[in-house]
Amino acid sequence: xxxxxxxxxxxxxxxxxxxxxxxxxxxxxxxxxxxxxxxxxxxxxxxxxxxxxxxxxxxxxxxxxxxxxxxxxxxxxxxxxxxxxxxxxxxxxxxxxxxxxxxxxxxxxxxxxxxxxxxxxxxxxxxxxxxxxxxxxxxxxxxxxxxxxxxxxxxxxxxxxxxxxxxxxxxxxxxxxxxxxxxxxxxxxxxxxxxxxxxxxxxxxxxxxxxxxxxxxxxxxxxxxxxxxxxxxxxxxxxxxxxxxxxxxxxxxxxxxxxxxxxxxxxxxxxxxxxxxxxxxxxxxxxxxxxxxxxxxxxxxxxxxxxxxxxxxxxxxxxxxxxxxxxxxxxxxxxxxxxxxxxxxxxxxxxxxxxxxxxxxxxxxxxxxxxxxxxxxxxxxxxxxxxxxxxxxxxxxxxxxxxxxxxxxxxxxxxxxxxxxxxxxxxxxxxxxxxxxxxxxxxxxxxxxxxxxxxxxxxxxxxxxxxxxxxxxxxxxxxxxxxxxxxxxxxxxxxxxxxxxxxxxxxxxxxxxxxxxxxxxxxxxxxxxxxxxxxxxxxxxxxxxxxxxxxxxxxxxxxxxxxxxxxxxxxxxxxxxxxxxxxxxxxxxxxxxxxxxxxxxxxxxxxxxxxxxxxxxxxxxxxxxxxxxxxxxxxxxxxxxxxxxxxxxxxxxxxxxxxxxxxxxxxxxx
Amino acid sequence: xxxxxxxxxxxxxxxxxxxxxxxxxxxxxxxxxxxxxxxxxxxxxxxxxxxxxxxxxxxxxxxxxxxxxxxxxxxxxxxxxxxxxxxxxxxxxxxxxxxxxxxxxxxxxxxxxxxxxxxxxxxxxxxxxxxxxxxxxxxxxxxxxxxxxxxxxxxxxxxxxxxxxxxxxxxxxxxxxxxxxxxxxxxxxxxxxxxxxxxxxxxxxxxxxxxxxxxxxxxxxxxx
Ligand code: SF4
Ligand code: SF4
Numbered sequence: 001x002x003x004x005x006x007x008x009x010x011x012x013x014x015x016x017x018x019x020x021x022x023x024x025x026x027x028x029x030x031x032x033x034x035x036x037x038x039x040x041x042x043x044x045x046x047x048x049x050x051x052x053x054x055x056x057x058x059x060x061x062x063x064x065x066x067x068x069x070x071x072x073x074x075x076x077x078x079x080x081x082x083x084x085x086x087x088x089x090x091x092x093x094x095x096x097x098x099x100x101x102x103x104x105x106x107x108x109x110x111x112x113x114x115x116x117x118x119x120x121x122x123x124x125x126x127x128x129x130x131x132x133x134x135x136x137x138x139x140x141x142x143x144x145x146x147x148x149x150x151x152x153x154x155x156x157x158x159x160x161x162x163x164x165x166x167x168x169x170x171x172x173x174x175x176x177x178x179x180x181x182x183x184x185x186x187x188x189x190x191x192x193x194x195x196x197x198x199x200x201x202x203x204x205x206x207x208x209x210x211x212x213x214x215x216x217x218x219x220x221x222x223x224x225x226x227x228x229x230x231x232x233x234x235x236x237x238x239x240x241x242x243x244x245x246x247x248x249x250x251x252x253x254x255x256x257x258x259x260x261x262x263x264x265x266x267x268x269x270x271x272x273x274x275x276x277x278x279x280x281x282x283x284x285x286x287x288x289x290x291x292x293x294x295x296x297x298x299x300x301x302x303x304x305x306x307x308x309x310x311x312x313x314x315x316x317x318x319x320x321x322x323x324x325x326x327x328x329x330x331x332x333x334x335x336x337x338x339x340x341x342x343x344x345x346x347x348x349x350x351x352x353x354x355x356x357x358x359x360x361x362x363x364x365x366x367x368x369x370x371x372x373x374x375x376x377x378x379x380x381x382x383x384x385x386x387x388x389x390x391x392x393x394x395x396x397x398x399x400x401x402x403x404x405x406x407x408x409x410x411x412x413x414x415x416x417x418x419x420x421x422x423x424x425x426x427x428x429x430x431x432x433x434x435x436x437x438x439x440x441x442x443x444x445x446x447x448x449x450x451x452x453x454x455x456x457x458x459x460x461x462x463x464x465x466x467x468x469x470x471x472x473x474x475x476x477x478x479x480x481x482x483x484x485x486x487x488x489x490x491x492x493x494x495x496x497x498x499x500x501x502x503x504x505x506x507x508x509x510x511x512x513x514x515x516x517x518x519x520x521x522x523x524x525x526x527x528x529x530x531x532x533x534x535x536x537x538x539x540x541x542x543x544x545x546x547x548x549x550x551x552x553x554x555x556x557x558x559x560x561x562x563x564x565x566x567x568x569x570x571x572x573x574x575x576x577x578x579x580x581x582x583x584x585x586x587x588x589x590x591x592x593x594x595x596x597x598x599x600x601x602x603x604x605x606x607x608x609x610x611x612x613x614x615x616x617x618x619x620x621x622x623x624x625x626x627x628x629x630x631x632x633x634x635x636x637x638x639x640x641x642x643x644x645x646x647x648x649x650x651x652x653x654x655x656x657x658x659x660x661x662x663x664x665x666x667x668x669x670x
Numbered sequence: 671x672x673x674x675x676x677x678x679x680x681x682x683x684x685x686x687x688x689x690x691x692x693x694x695x696x697x698x699x700x701x702x703x704x705x706x707x708x709x710x711x712x713x714x715x716x717x718x719x720x721x722x723x724x725x726x727x728x729x730x731x732x733x734x735x736x737x738x739x740x741x742x743x744x745x746x747x748x749x750x751x752x753x754x755x756x757x758x759x760x761x762x763x764x765x766x767x768x769x770x771x772x773x774x775x776x777x778x779x780x781x782x783x784x785x786x787x788x789x790x791x792x793x794x795x796x797x798x799x800x801x802x803x804x805x806x807x808x809x810x811x812x813x814x815x816x817x818x819x820x821x822x823x824x825x826x827x828x829x830x831x832x833x834x835x836x837x838x839x840x841x842x843x844x845x846x847x848x849x850x851x852x853x854x855x856x857x858x859x860x861x862x863x864x865x866x867x868x869x870x871x872x873x874x875x876x877x878x879x880x881x882x883x884x885x886x887x888x889x890x891x892x893x894x
Contacts (some may be wrong), residue, residue, distance in 0.1 A: 018698055043710075125709055149763075182707035182766045183694055183723075272765040279769065355767035356789070390817065390825040392785035395806035400683075400715040510714065585715075620813060627807040629716050635818070644839070644849040645716075 008051065009058055013190035017154075021179035022047040024150045024186050025089075025117050028157025030059060032113065033192035034087040036079045037063040038072040040482065041511035042091030043126035044180035045119035049089045050512070059194065065514050068482040073098035073116075077105050080114035080170070081206065084197030085161050092120045092133035093426075097483065099136065102170070106141045107216035108206045109168040109223075112195060113161030116142070116170060121177045122319040123352030128426050130350070132320035134174055137295035141224050144172045144295040145251070146267035150184035156292060158189055159250050167227055169220075174294075176319070178352065179268045228296045253291035253301055260286035261313035261366055262305070262339075264324055266294050269353065273317050276359035282366055287311070297327050306337055315365055316343030319353040401630040402647025404505060404581035408551040410626050410655070411558050412501075415565040416472060423473035427510045470565065471498035478508040478516045480534060488576065489541045496574045499564055502534060505583040513586055520582070538576050545575040552581055554654040584647055607648050608666045611639050615660035622652040622661070674867065675768040676706075676723040677787050680779030681804065683715035685853035689777070690721035692857065692881075696872040697725045707766045716804070718783060724764050775867070777860055779853060780804055781822045781835070788829075795830045798859050800838040800852055834863060835894050842884070851884050858888020 007015055008023070009030065019027060026048040029037065037059060039049040053063035066072040069090045076086035088098075095102065095118055105114075124130040137144045145160055147153040157173050164171040208216055232249055254270060263286060265273050270290040277283035289305045291297055314332075316325040325343035332339070346361055347353060399406040416422065475484045480502055488500065508514040517532040538546050549557050564575065582590075595604040611622075611631075616639055623631045623639055630646035633639055641652075641661075653661045676693070680686040687708065698704050706722040771792035778784040778799040784791075791797065805816035819835075826833045836859060838852035845851070861868050870889060874882055 018694075018704075178707045178709075178766055181710055182705065184705045185698075185703065268766060271763050272767070274763050275765045355765050356770040359769060388785075388788045388825065389828050390785055390788075390821060392782070392788070393806065393816070394808060395718050395783075396808040397714065397717050398807045403714075624810050624813050627810050629804065629807060633805070644843070 007188075009056060009191075010188055011191040013188055015188040017186050017188055018183060019150055019154075019186050020047055021150060021153060021175050021182045021184075022119070023051055024147075024153035025157045025173060025175060026051040027186065027188065028154045028160075029087040029115065029117070030057075031154065031189045031191045032087075032115075032158040032161040033085055033195040034059065034115070034161070035062055035084040035112075035194045035196045036076060036086040037089070038066050038076055038086070039064075039089040040066055040069045040072055040094055040097075041478075041508045041514040042089075042094050042119065043511050044121060044177035045089050045091060045117055045175075046511050046514075047180070048117055052087075062194070067517075069094035069097040070101065073101045073105070076114055076116075077101060077108070077110065077170070078200075079197045080110035080112040080164075081108065082112070082197035082200040083195075084112040085195040086112065086114045087117065088115075089117045090119075091127050092118055092131065093128050094118070095133050095136055099140070102136065102140050102142060104208050105170050106220055107208045107213065110164060110170055111168065112197060113164035114170040115157065115160045115164060116172045117157065118172055118174050119177055119180050120174055120320075123177070125177050125352070127177070130320065132323060134294065134323045135321065137172065141220055142170050142172050142295075143167070143227065143293060144174055145292055146174050146294050147292065148254070148267055148270040148290060150182070151186040152292070153179075154186045154189065155250050161195075163251060167223055169223065174267070176268060182268075224296050227293075228299050230298060231300050251292050253289060253293070253298070255290075255301075255305055255308075256288045257308055258284050258287050259309050260311075261315060262287045262289060262309075262311040263315045263317055263362070264288075264328060265290050265317040266292075266324055269317050269319070269358070272353075272355050272358050273362070276355070276362050277366075279359065280363055280367060286366060291324075294324060295327070297324075297331065299331075302328070302331055303335075306332075306335070311339050313365070314339045314341050315346075315362070316341070317347070317353070317358055317362070318343070319347075319351075321349050398627065398629060400584055400647070401628055401645055402584040402649035402651075404551045404579070404584065405503060406626065406628065407554060407557075407581075407649070407651045408501070408503060408579050410651070411551065411554060411561055412472075413625075414558065415561045416470065420470045420472060423471070425475045425479050427476045427478060427508070471496075473498055473500045475500065475502055477502065477504040477506065477518050477534065480504075481517050481532075485537065485541075488538065488543065491574045492538075492542045492544075494574075495544075497572060499575045499577065501577045501579055504534060504578055504580045507583045507586050509583045509585070513583065534578055538578075543574060543576045545573050546578070547575065548578045548580060550581055551579050552649065552651065554651060584649065588647070605665050605667055607650060608643070608664050609641055609646060609648065609650065609653050610662045610664070611641055612660050612662050613638055615658055617658045617660070619657060621655055621657060626652060626655060628652055673724045673726045673764050673768070674774045675772050675790075676725075677720065677773050677776045677778075677784070677790060678723070679718075679720040679777070679783045679787065680800075680853075681715070681783065682710075682717045682719050684719070684779040685850055686719045686721060686779060689779075689853040689857055690723065692873060692876050693868070694723055695876045696868055697723060699875065700868070700872050701725045701727050705764050705766055718786065720783070720786070722767065724766075724768060726764065775860065775864065777856055779838070779856060781819060782817045785817075785822075785825070791826075791829045793830050796832040796834070796860075796863060797826050797830055798834045798836075798856060798863065799826070800856060801835050802837075802839045802852070832863075834859065836891055838888075841891065845887055846884060854881055854884040855888030855891065858885040859891055861885065862889040862891075863893075 007017065008027065017027065022045050030052060037049065037052045049063065051057065053060050066075060072088050076088045079086040118133055120133050121127040121130050134144055136142065145156045147156040153175060160171045160173055204212065205216065263273050265288065270288065273288055274283065277286055291301060316322060318324055322344040329341060342365055491498065491500065504518055506516065506519050508516055518534060535546055535548065547560065549560055551557055595602050618637065618639065622628060623633060630642050631639055631652065632642050650663065653663050678686055678690050690708065694704055704723060704725045706724050709720040770789045773787065773790040773795045776784055776787065776791060776795055776797045781799045781801060781803050784797065784799060801819050803817060803819060809816045823835065838855045839849040842851035842855055843849050861870055870886060873885060
């Protein structure tokens with residue numbers, strides 16, 4: 001791409017920007033003068049942080065990747081208590097990690113604006129699970145905004161800071177993954193100066209114990225009530241100037257009034273509903289209401305909507321659990337408003353809400369009179385699958401060619417059985433779905449802790465098991481720091497009968513290669529953060545048996561596994577094995593930097609691997625068992641290495657039982 | 671003009687997102703309004719990647735863009751702006767996603783990946799795909815058969831008469847020494863066949879001379 005004028009960080013208002021959803025939120029926080037930007041990397045909002053921390057960013061020095069979301073939340077809260085504006089970026093799963101301070105931050109309140117950007121993931125397209133993060137607000141009482149498009153995301157993220165200061169509460173902005181990775185247009189607002197934290201003035205408001213906690217809870221309830229009744233929200237007005245969209249505040253909802261049925265929606269689904277009604281040619285016959293603040297719902301807005309017409313049919317068009325439906329049904333009951341309600345009885349409470357599905361549901365509910373047939377996303381999808389000659393086959397996520405995790409799992413797989421228990425992790429190291437006996441593949445190093453109880457309950461040959469069931473836990477280096485350390489300390493203290501593999505590839509790879517505490521600098525200037533030794537931490541925790549191994553030395557690694565898993569002499573104490581080899585993608589960047597001189601490639605030697613057809617017995621060890629994606633099978637069933645894809649790691653060469661893979665040295669560059 | 675809908679798909683590492691980024695910038699400049707989304711998965715190579723682009727004519731007077739490069743590795747240096755007078759933000763209120771059967775153009779850098787969009791394809795779709803096929807590792811482990819290109823060709827020609835394919839990876843290797851440029855050849859083919867939806871001059875502002883040359887070579891490739 002040609003170099004262009006960098007306008008993302010323009011301080012001017014009125015400049016048209018084309019942004020991703022995640023980028024629009026970054027722009028809003030920049031315009032608001034956020035003085036502290038914190039994250040623990042998580043898709044789909046990685047880009048929000050990456051933009052603000054990019055070399056061109058005027059706020060790059062205010063940005064930090066923090067060990068986990070819990071710590072990030074505390075840091076941000078401290079900054080905002082001292083009057084500064086803080087911005088924390090996390091995926092929905094991260095909210096679980098900071099749920100504790102999130103609850104009590106609503107009691108303490110804030111002084112400077114504090115905004116939490118959360119990327120949700122309906123359909124679990126890029127993260128772990130797809131729970132509806134908005135429900136946190138029903139008990140934390142943290143207000144939630146759901147912007148509907150790119151422009152509104154800039155405005156709402158910026159205004160959320162003011163809103164946070166007005167009500168002295170942290171505020172959450174929730175955007176779904178499809179939108180985070182979407183691209184559209186927005187208009188810049190002027191950028192404010194950075195709002196720094198000042199002097200911290202202590203207050204009893206920040207103490208949440210006993211009667212003080214109850215008092216703070218009472219005050220919080222009053223605050224939420226004031227927010228609910230805030231007249232500024234639904235204030236009369238005409239947003240599009242044509243008498244169409246009502247409500248005119250930046251943080252107001254959208255109300256398109258045309259009598260007929262009322263479709264209630266939020267966030268990106270506003271445009272889904274608008275377009276579907278237009279395509280069905282019933283847009284001028286039905287009304288749409290889409291609040292921007294989806295918790296707490298604004299009563300003056302709701303009253304205006306419901307007083308405008310006696311809607312007989314209300315349709316809730318939202319994904320996941322029906323957050324608006326629950327709240328507005330309750331409002332309707334309290335206000336004795338009767339109508340037929342269609343929501344989660346029509347639209348599944350799981351998976352992504354796709355446009356064709358929504359359109360079909362609206363068509364069935366609005367275009368055919370009296371047809372209220374039950375319809376679900378699954379039924380519609382299944383319907384559409386019938387007619388085609390070929391159907392897609394699933395493509396599992398897999399490791400990159402040359403990934404050290406592939407070599408690790410290849411060797412491990414030789415020593416464990418289906419009967420053994422393997423505790424999984426989050427990130428690249430959770431990729432091999434063929435490990436069907438995963439205990440729990442999720443955030444927070446839970447697998448290790450579960451391993452403790454399993455080993456007590458009877459795993460590894462305890463009394464309740466007839467056969468020895470071995471417990472293995474696996475954790476990446478990022479998750480080790482994020483949340484694994486406490487559980488490992490617990491394992492060491494109770495001498496849990498399990499083997500814990502810590503896969504140290506030096507990066508938070510899956511989310512785009514953010515540095516961890518074990519990252520080596522890629523070059524002189526790239527990362528000067530503190531480096532921490534996992535081994536020393538384990539020693540300090542009292543782990544008695546700590547081993548270190550390179551998974552690329554396959555025979556040596558297998559010998560070690562043999563020793564660990566051998567029934568009579570194998571590990572009985574809690575054993576930690578640090579499996580260390582840098583993420584291949586980053587190792588290659590390092591090699592490229594080494595092999596380039598002032599932008600010119602130097603002549604360098606590398607290894608090339610080739611399958612010798614005459615020697616290949618087609619045992620499929622490399623193709624099916626190692627499953628290296630660089631190895632292909634031609635129409636005649638013969639295997640070959642695709643050198644466009646091969647990384648030259650040499651694992652296939654090491655494992656081929658027939659010596660059919662040849663290695664040669666080739667020269668590149670120059 | 672009704673919105674036009676594009677699907678671009680392939681696997682991580684094939685340059686899908688760069689191709690998408692070029693197209694988004696060019697379409698935005700030409701038409702003034704775009705929307706859509708990416709399905710990127712993790713940072714690993716060779717997972718399913720797809721982009722949706724929707725554009726519509728009639729917003730041209732508003733075009734004044736600063737474009738994030740859309741590759742996921744955010745770099746504000748890659749932002750481009752056309753320095754015209756600021757305008758109000760577009761009233762382009764289209765959904766990110768579009769209806770079944772409504773795909774106008776489908777570009778696939780790995781032929782079998784496009785099967786995931788069966789529902790979106792129809793007789794109105796122009797499909798351009800690389801002949802390259804990569805069996806997923808789950809298929810390899812099961813030692814099961816995967817699609818052959820002849821089967822995929824039959825499938826797509828049953829859906830639309832406008833099915834174009836090419837050996838873009840090998841052609842890219844022949845021309846540039848690397849298969850990575852297959853995405854640019856495929857973009858060139860799209861430009862040649864899009865009946866003016868996008869022209870070579872539209873893309874010129876957004877790539878360097880080497881890439882533009884490869885796109886031009888793609889535009890000159892023979893149809894298969
Ligand atoms: S990104 Fe790195 S760690 Fe992840 S699969 Fe690829 S090579 Fe392995
Ligand atoms: S083909 Fe062999 S050398 Fe190449 S990436 Fe795969 S395992 Fe490594």
